[in-house]
Amino acid sequence: MLPATISAIVPDIRLCRVDIEALVRDWFGDLGSENLRRPARDFSTLAGIRDWLAPGELETVQGFKALKRQVEWLAGRLAVKALVSACLDASLSPVDITVAHEPRGAPFLPLFPGRCLSITHSGRWAAAAVSLDSALAIGIDIERLSVPGTQGFLDLVFSTREQAALDRSDPLALARGWTLKEAYLKYIRRGFHRSLHQVELIEDKLLDGGRPAPVQWTVARTGPDYLLAVVFGPRPSKAVERS
Numbered sequence: 001m002l003p004a005t006i007s008a009i010v011p012d013i014r015l016c017r018v019d020i021e022a023l024v025r026d027w028f029g030d031l032g033s034e035n036l037r038r039p040a041r042d043f044s045t046l047a048g049i050r051d052w053l054a055p056g057e058l059e060t061v062q063g064f065k066a067l068k069r070q071v072e073w074l075a076g077r078l079a080v081k082a083l084v085s086a087c088l089d090a091s092l093s094p095v096d097i098t099v100a101h102e103p104r105g106a107p108f109l110p111l112f113p114g115r116c117l118s119i120t121h122s123g124r125w126a127a128a129a130v131s132l133d134s135a136l137a138i139g140i141d142i143e144r145l146s147v148p149g150t151q152g153f154l155d156l157v158f159s160t161r162e163q164a165a166l167d168r169s170d171p172l173a174l175a176r177g178w179t180l181k182e183a184y185l186k187y188i189r190r191g192f193h194r195s196l197h198q199v200e201l202i203e204d205k206l207l208d209g210g211r212p213a214p215v216q217w218t219v220a221r222t223g224p225d226y227l228l229a230v231v232f233g234p235r236p237s238k239a240v241e242r243s
């Protein structure tokens with residue numbers, strides 16, 4: 001049993017969250033109390049790993065240098081596999097459910113190219129979301145609530161006019177803005193290939209290049225210490241993806 005929870009964000013979007021702490025405890029009992037900030041370990045000897053990962057995926061997980069990255073990546077893939085089995089095709093074996101990436105890093109499901117997929121991992125949580133409606137695009141992001149309120153962080157994430165309206169002593173407001181903006185960058189499939197300053201949260205409206213973005217969103221706590229943002233809307237035009 002995976003420590004995974006599947007929920008409906010809106011009728012056409014399903015989200016699967018994996019609790020990395022529980023996963024480590026269940027799958028890697030010997031690691032339970034260890035700090036994940038350690039060198040990579042050999043995952044190929046884990047009981048049952050080949051029931052979940054395709055040979056190429058096992059190779060990827062073996063290639064990471066740090067245990068934390070291995071576990072986060074694995075948890076993200078398990079979230080995708082659980083989600084696809086539960087929501088798209090229960091007859092598929094987890095090994096056959098794989099993820100590929102567009103040139104700029106956006107993930108997609110080769111078996112379901114019409115469905116939009118988004119993945120995030122941060123600290124305790126990994127999550128994947130899939131749209132059941134092929135016209136709907138999504139982007140998700142999880143961040144810790146304890147974002148640094150330093151000027152360097154603010155300058156990196158927020159435009160001058162956003163900073164003017166932000167209460168920088170409010171960690172929830174900072175984390176909310178940061179998480180939403182990252183989820184939006186994933187929604188347009190650009191990631192950090194688009195500047196965070198091009199995307200602004202002004203009076204609770206997401207603007208892209210100064211214009212309202214045609215999206216809706218939710219932001220909710222995941223456990224006491226994390227925020228999960230889901231941005232969704234029509235598939236962005238190729239022009240937005242390229243801009």
Ligand SMILES: CC(C)(COP(=O)(O)OP(=O)(O)OC[C@H]1O[C@@H](n2cnc3c(N)ncnc32)[C@H](O)[C@@H]1OP(=O)(O)O)[C@@H](O)C(=O)NCCC(=O)NCCS
Nearest residue numbers: 076104105106107119120121141142186189190191192193
């Ligand atoms: C996507 C991005 C905004 C999110 O970063 P993050 O908060 O550190 O990481 P998260 O765990 O929330 O998200 C990682 C997932 O985002 C997804 N992702 C990566 N690039 C993406 C893109 N262009 N659009 C949508 N999703 C993307 C991937 O699925 C990735 O998970 P995976 O590697 O396990 O498949 C950022 O990492 C990025 O833009 N990466 C690609 C470009 C890059 O590497 N730039 C380097 C410095 S400029």
